[in-house]
Amino acid sequence: xxxxxxxxxxxxxxxxxxxxxxxxxxxxxxxxxxxxxxxxxxxxxxxxxxxxxxxxxxxxxxxxxxxxxxxxxxxxxxxxxxxxxxxxxxxxxxxxxxxxxxxxxxxxxxxxxxxxxxxxxxxxxxxxxxxxxxxxxxxxxxxxxxxxxxxxxxxxxxxxxxxxxxxxxxxxxxxxxxxxxxxxxxxxxxxxxxxxxxxxxxxxxxxxxxxxxxxxxxxxxxxxxxxxxxxxxxxxxxxxxxxxxxxxxxxxxxxxxxxxxxxxxxxxxxxxxxxxxxxxxxxxxxxxxxxxxxxxxxxxxxxxxxxxxxxxxxxx
Ligand code: CP
Numbered sequence: 393x394x395x396x397x398x399x400x401x402x403x404x405x406x407x408x409x410x411x412x413x414x415x416x417x418x419x420x421x422x423x424x425x426x427x428x429x430x431x432x433x434x435x436x437x438x439x440x441x442x443x444x445x446x447x448x449x450x451x452x453x454x455x456x457x458x459x460x461x462x463x464x465x466x467x468x469x470x471x472x473x474x475x476x477x478x479x480x481x482x483x484x485x486x487x488x489x490x491x492x493x494x495x496x497x498x499x500x501x502x503x504x505x506x507x508x509x510x511x512x513x514x515x516x517x518x519x520x521x522x523x524x525x526x527x528x529x530x531x532x533x534x535x536x537x538x539x540x541x542x543x544x545x546x547x548x549x550x551x552x553x554x555x556x557x558x559x560x561x562x563x564x565x566x567x568x569x570x571x572x573x574x575x576x577x578x579x580x581x582x583x584x585x586x587x588x589x590x591x592x593x594x595x596x597x598x599x600x601x602x603x604x605x606x607x608x609x610x611x612x613x614x615x616x617x618x619x620x621x622x623x624x625x626x627x628x629x630x631x632x633x634x635x636x637x638x639x640x641x642x643x644x645x646x647x648x649x650x651x652x653x654x655x656x657x658x659x660x661x662x663x664x665x666x667x668x669x670x671x672x673x674x675x676x677x678x679x680x681x682x683x684x685x686x687x688x689x690x691x692x693x694x695x696x697x698x699x700x701x702x703x704x705x706x707x708x
Contacts, residue, residue: 407527409529448475560588566624569627617656619657
Protein backbone atom coordinates (compact mmCIF):
# COMPACT_ATOMS: atom_id res chain seq x y z
CA UNK A 393 0.00 0.00 0.00
CA UNK A 394 1.28 3.52 -0.84
CA UNK A 395 2.72 5.25 2.22
CA UNK A 396 3.43 8.97 1.64
CA UNK A 397 5.96 8.95 4.49
CA UNK A 398 8.32 6.48 2.83
CA UNK A 399 10.35 6.66 -0.38
CA UNK A 400 10.53 3.86 -2.93
CA UNK A 401 13.31 2.20 -0.89
CA UNK A 402 11.14 2.22 2.27
CA UNK A 403 13.19 5.01 3.88
CA UNK A 404 11.63 7.88 5.82
CA UNK A 405 10.83 10.80 3.49
CA UNK A 406 8.34 12.75 5.62
CA UNK A 407 7.22 12.26 9.23
CA UNK A 408 3.45 12.70 9.24
CA UNK A 409 2.15 10.13 11.73
CA UNK A 410 3.40 7.09 13.66
CA UNK A 411 0.57 5.04 12.19
CA UNK A 412 1.91 3.09 9.24
CA UNK A 413 5.58 3.41 10.17
CA UNK A 414 7.46 0.13 10.43
CA UNK A 415 8.98 -0.85 13.78
CA UNK A 416 12.53 -0.67 12.38
CA UNK A 417 12.09 3.02 11.50
CA UNK A 418 10.91 3.75 15.06
CA UNK A 419 13.98 1.91 16.38
CA UNK A 420 16.22 3.81 13.92
CA UNK A 421 14.87 7.14 15.25
CA UNK A 422 15.19 6.11 18.92
CA UNK A 423 18.71 4.71 18.43
CA UNK A 424 19.79 7.84 16.53
CA UNK A 425 18.34 9.98 19.33
CA UNK A 426 20.52 8.02 21.76
CA UNK A 427 23.57 9.04 19.75
CA UNK A 428 22.53 12.73 19.93
CA UNK A 429 21.63 12.79 23.63
CA UNK A 430 25.24 13.49 24.59
CA UNK A 431 25.61 16.53 22.29
CA UNK A 432 24.04 18.73 24.98
CA UNK A 433 26.82 17.77 27.39
CA UNK A 434 29.55 19.04 25.06
CA UNK A 435 31.12 22.47 25.31
CA UNK A 436 30.27 23.06 21.64
CA UNK A 437 26.72 21.72 21.35
CA UNK A 438 26.81 21.28 17.59
CA UNK A 439 27.27 18.63 14.93
CA UNK A 440 27.59 19.52 11.24
CA UNK A 441 25.01 17.09 9.80
CA UNK A 442 22.59 19.74 8.49
CA UNK A 443 25.19 22.36 7.54
CA UNK A 444 23.95 24.17 4.44
CA UNK A 445 20.35 23.02 4.97
CA UNK A 446 17.45 25.28 5.88
CA UNK A 447 14.67 24.31 8.28
CA UNK A 448 11.46 26.36 8.36
CA UNK A 449 9.07 26.19 11.32
CA UNK A 450 5.50 27.11 10.34
CA UNK A 451 3.22 27.05 13.37
CA UNK A 452 -0.41 28.00 12.79
CA UNK A 453 -1.14 27.00 16.42
CA UNK A 454 0.65 28.16 19.55
CA UNK A 455 3.54 26.16 20.95
CA UNK A 456 6.22 26.44 23.60
CA UNK A 457 7.98 23.04 23.67
CA UNK A 458 7.63 21.75 20.12
CA UNK A 459 8.59 24.89 18.21
CA UNK A 460 11.47 25.74 20.50
CA UNK A 461 12.96 22.25 20.63
CA UNK A 462 12.72 21.94 16.84
CA UNK A 463 14.64 25.22 16.57
CA UNK A 464 17.28 24.10 19.09
CA UNK A 465 17.54 20.68 17.41
CA UNK A 466 18.01 22.21 13.94
CA UNK A 467 20.62 24.66 15.26
CA UNK A 468 22.50 21.85 17.02
CA UNK A 469 22.61 20.10 13.64
CA UNK A 470 24.08 23.34 12.18
CA UNK A 471 21.07 24.11 9.95
CA UNK A 472 19.85 27.60 9.17
CA UNK A 473 16.46 28.07 10.85
CA UNK A 474 13.53 30.26 9.88
CA UNK A 475 10.55 30.68 12.22
CA UNK A 476 7.75 32.01 10.06
CA UNK A 477 5.55 34.34 12.08
CA UNK A 478 2.20 33.23 10.70
CA UNK A 479 0.41 36.18 12.37
CA UNK A 480 2.42 38.74 10.41
CA UNK A 481 2.83 36.65 7.24
CA UNK A 482 0.90 37.06 4.01
CA UNK A 483 -1.51 34.37 5.17
CA UNK A 484 -3.52 37.34 6.48
CA UNK A 485 -3.84 38.58 2.86
CA UNK A 486 -5.36 35.28 1.78
CA UNK A 487 -2.28 33.42 0.56
CA UNK A 488 -2.88 29.68 0.59
CA UNK A 489 -0.78 27.36 2.72
CA UNK A 490 0.56 25.67 -0.43
CA UNK A 491 1.57 29.00 -2.00
CA UNK A 492 3.32 29.94 1.24
CA UNK A 493 5.24 26.66 1.22
CA UNK A 494 6.10 26.98 -2.48
CA UNK A 495 7.51 30.48 -1.90
CA UNK A 496 9.56 29.30 1.07
CA UNK A 497 10.82 26.41 -1.06
CA UNK A 498 11.92 28.99 -3.64
CA UNK A 499 14.09 30.38 -0.80
CA UNK A 500 15.75 26.92 -0.60
CA UNK A 501 13.99 25.49 2.44
CA UNK A 502 14.82 21.79 2.80
CA UNK A 503 12.67 20.78 5.79
CA UNK A 504 9.27 22.18 6.81
CA UNK A 505 8.05 21.66 10.37
CA UNK A 506 4.31 22.34 10.38
CA UNK A 507 1.70 22.66 13.12
CA UNK A 508 -1.89 23.30 12.10
CA UNK A 509 -5.35 23.11 13.69
CA UNK A 510 -6.68 21.05 10.78
CA UNK A 511 -6.04 17.32 10.68
CA UNK A 512 -4.25 16.44 7.44
CA UNK A 513 -2.50 19.80 6.90
CA UNK A 514 1.00 18.29 6.94
CA UNK A 515 -0.15 15.48 4.61
CA UNK A 516 -1.48 18.08 2.17
CA UNK A 517 1.85 19.91 2.13
CA UNK A 518 3.85 16.67 1.82
CA UNK A 519 1.81 15.69 -1.24
CA UNK A 520 2.72 18.95 -3.00
CA UNK A 521 6.34 19.70 -2.10
CA UNK A 522 9.25 19.11 -4.47
CA UNK A 523 10.94 15.70 -4.22
CA UNK A 524 13.99 16.95 -2.27
CA UNK A 525 11.86 18.67 0.42
CA UNK A 526 10.83 16.95 3.68
CA UNK A 527 7.80 17.68 5.86
CA UNK A 528 7.48 16.99 9.59
CA UNK A 529 4.09 17.11 11.27
CA UNK A 530 4.41 19.06 14.53
CA UNK A 531 0.74 18.44 15.38
CA UNK A 532 -2.35 18.49 13.14
CA UNK A 533 -5.74 18.94 14.77
CA UNK A 534 -6.73 15.87 16.77
CA UNK A 535 -4.91 13.58 14.36
CA UNK A 536 -1.22 13.14 15.15
CA UNK A 537 1.82 14.59 16.91
CA UNK A 538 4.44 12.04 15.87
CA UNK A 539 7.56 13.64 17.39
CA UNK A 540 5.75 13.93 20.74
CA UNK A 541 4.82 10.24 20.51
CA UNK A 542 8.44 9.42 19.69
CA UNK A 543 9.93 11.51 22.50
CA UNK A 544 7.46 9.92 24.90
CA UNK A 545 8.48 6.37 23.97
CA UNK A 546 12.12 7.50 24.02
CA UNK A 547 11.61 8.77 27.59
CA UNK A 548 9.95 5.48 28.56
CA UNK A 549 12.81 3.49 26.99
CA UNK A 550 15.40 5.55 28.90
CA UNK A 551 13.68 4.82 32.22
CA UNK A 552 12.21 1.35 31.51
CA UNK A 553 14.43 -0.31 28.87
CA UNK A 554 12.47 -3.60 28.77
CA UNK A 555 9.60 -2.32 26.64
CA UNK A 556 8.25 -5.87 26.18
CA UNK A 557 7.36 -6.11 29.84
CA UNK A 558 5.50 -2.88 30.53
CA UNK A 559 2.07 -1.67 31.51
CA UNK A 560 1.43 1.90 30.37
CA UNK A 561 -1.66 3.95 31.28
CA UNK A 562 -2.80 7.03 29.35
CA UNK A 563 -5.21 9.08 31.43
CA UNK A 564 -7.62 11.81 30.45
CA UNK A 565 -8.80 13.52 27.29
CA UNK A 566 -7.96 10.83 24.73
CA UNK A 567 -10.76 12.04 22.45
CA UNK A 568 -9.09 15.35 21.56
CA UNK A 569 -5.47 14.24 21.97
CA UNK A 570 -3.22 13.87 18.93
CA UNK A 571 -0.49 12.98 21.43
CA UNK A 572 -2.49 9.99 22.73
CA UNK A 573 -3.10 8.70 19.21
CA UNK A 574 0.60 8.95 18.26
CA UNK A 575 1.68 7.43 21.53
CA UNK A 576 -0.71 4.47 21.30
CA UNK A 577 0.60 3.70 17.79
CA UNK A 578 4.22 4.02 18.95
CA UNK A 579 3.74 1.83 22.04
CA UNK A 580 1.85 -0.93 20.22
CA UNK A 581 4.27 -0.90 17.26
CA UNK A 582 7.22 -1.25 19.65
CA UNK A 583 5.57 -4.27 21.31
CA UNK A 584 4.49 -2.84 24.69
CA UNK A 585 2.13 -5.62 25.81
CA UNK A 586 -0.38 -3.63 27.87
CA UNK A 587 -1.55 -0.13 26.99
CA UNK A 588 -4.47 1.14 29.05
CA UNK A 589 -6.60 4.21 28.46
CA UNK A 590 -8.40 5.67 31.48
CA UNK A 591 -11.07 8.29 30.84
CA UNK A 592 -14.75 9.12 31.15
CA UNK A 593 -16.83 7.79 28.25
CA UNK A 594 -17.29 11.35 26.93
CA UNK A 595 -13.51 11.77 26.44
CA UNK A 596 -12.84 8.54 24.54
CA UNK A 597 -13.09 8.10 20.77
CA UNK A 598 -15.58 5.51 19.54
CA UNK A 599 -14.08 2.03 19.15
CA UNK A 600 -10.80 3.09 20.82
CA UNK A 601 -10.22 -0.56 21.82
CA UNK A 602 -9.60 -1.31 18.12
CA UNK A 603 -6.24 0.50 18.58
CA UNK A 604 -5.16 -2.38 20.83
CA UNK A 605 -5.75 -0.71 24.20
CA UNK A 606 -7.64 -1.75 27.33
CA UNK A 607 -10.32 0.71 28.43
CA UNK A 608 -10.93 1.77 32.05
CA UNK A 609 -13.41 4.30 33.35
CA UNK A 610 -12.31 3.94 36.98
CA UNK A 611 -8.88 5.55 37.45
CA UNK A 612 -8.10 3.59 40.60
CA UNK A 613 -8.67 0.28 38.79
CA UNK A 614 -6.74 1.39 35.71
CA UNK A 615 -3.65 2.54 37.60
CA UNK A 616 -3.16 -0.72 39.50
CA UNK A 617 0.32 -2.12 38.82
CA UNK A 618 1.28 0.15 35.90
CA UNK A 619 4.90 1.14 35.14
CA UNK A 620 4.10 4.40 33.37
CA UNK A 621 1.36 6.96 33.99
CA UNK A 622 0.95 9.38 31.09
CA UNK A 623 -1.41 12.21 31.94
CA UNK A 624 -3.13 14.07 29.10
CA UNK A 625 -4.14 17.70 29.02
CA UNK A 626 -7.83 18.49 29.13
CA UNK A 627 -8.17 20.23 25.75
CA UNK A 628 -10.95 22.70 26.47
CA UNK A 629 -10.17 24.61 23.26
CA UNK A 630 -11.14 21.57 21.15
CA UNK A 631 -14.33 20.70 23.08
CA UNK A 632 -17.73 21.41 21.64
CA UNK A 633 -20.60 21.19 24.11
CA UNK A 634 -20.37 20.14 27.71
CA UNK A 635 -18.41 16.90 28.03
CA UNK A 636 -17.61 17.26 31.74
CA UNK A 637 -19.52 18.35 34.85
CA UNK A 638 -16.73 20.66 36.18
CA UNK A 639 -12.94 20.91 36.50
CA UNK A 640 -13.23 20.07 40.22
CA UNK A 641 -15.32 16.96 39.54
CA UNK A 642 -12.87 15.92 36.80
CA UNK A 643 -9.91 16.29 39.16
CA UNK A 644 -11.69 14.19 41.78
CA UNK A 645 -12.26 11.32 39.34
CA UNK A 646 -9.36 11.59 36.87
CA UNK A 647 -6.77 13.92 38.40
CA UNK A 648 -3.47 12.32 39.41
CA UNK A 649 -2.77 12.71 43.11
CA UNK A 650 -0.17 11.06 45.36
CA UNK A 651 -2.89 8.81 46.73
CA UNK A 652 -3.89 7.52 43.27
CA UNK A 653 -0.27 7.25 42.08
CA UNK A 654 0.38 4.89 45.02
CA UNK A 655 -1.74 2.30 43.16
CA UNK A 656 0.82 2.12 40.34
CA UNK A 657 4.12 0.25 40.78
CA UNK A 658 6.35 1.95 43.40
CA UNK A 659 8.91 2.84 40.69
CA UNK A 660 6.31 4.03 38.15
CA UNK A 661 7.19 7.16 36.20
CA UNK A 662 4.78 10.06 35.64
CA UNK A 663 4.66 11.80 32.28
CA UNK A 664 2.76 14.71 30.72
CA UNK A 665 3.32 16.19 27.25
CA UNK A 666 2.61 19.72 28.50
CA UNK A 667 1.26 22.28 28.85
CA UNK A 668 -0.15 21.08 32.19
CA UNK A 669 -3.39 22.17 33.83
CA UNK A 670 -2.23 21.91 37.44
CA UNK A 671 -5.06 21.00 39.77
CA UNK A 672 -7.22 19.79 36.85
CA UNK A 673 -5.49 16.69 35.48
CA UNK A 674 -2.48 16.57 37.80
CA UNK A 675 -1.69 17.71 41.32
CA UNK A 676 1.43 19.87 41.67
CA UNK A 677 2.89 17.51 44.28
CA UNK A 678 2.93 14.77 41.61
CA UNK A 679 3.96 16.98 38.68
CA UNK A 680 6.97 18.22 40.67
CA UNK A 681 7.50 14.98 42.61
CA UNK A 682 10.28 12.40 42.55
CA UNK A 683 8.48 10.08 40.07
CA UNK A 684 7.88 12.84 37.52
CA UNK A 685 9.90 12.78 34.28
CA UNK A 686 7.94 15.64 32.74
CA UNK A 687 10.93 17.96 32.30
CA UNK A 688 13.27 15.19 31.05
CA UNK A 689 10.61 14.54 28.36
CA UNK A 690 11.21 18.08 27.10
CA UNK A 691 14.99 17.63 27.11
CA UNK A 692 14.78 14.30 25.26
CA UNK A 693 12.60 16.04 22.66
CA UNK A 694 15.68 17.83 21.35
CA UNK A 695 17.60 14.59 20.69
CA UNK A 696 14.55 12.95 19.12
CA UNK A 697 13.92 15.91 16.81
CA UNK A 698 17.61 15.99 15.88
CA UNK A 699 17.29 12.30 15.02
CA UNK A 700 14.22 12.81 12.82
CA UNK A 701 15.71 15.75 10.89
CA UNK A 702 19.10 14.09 10.40
CA UNK A 703 17.50 10.86 9.16
CA UNK A 704 15.27 12.77 6.72
CA UNK A 705 18.18 14.86 5.41
CA UNK A 706 20.36 11.74 5.12
CA UNK A 707 17.65 9.94 3.18
CA UNK A 708 17.26 12.96 0.86
N1 CP B 1 3.62 19.02 23.96
C1 CP B 1 3.46 20.05 23.13
O1 CP B 1 3.15 19.87 21.93
O2 CP B 1 3.68 21.27 23.70
P1 CP B 1 3.58 22.67 22.92
O3 CP B 1 2.16 22.86 22.52
O4 CP B 1 4.08 23.70 23.89
O5 CP B 1 4.46 22.56 21.70
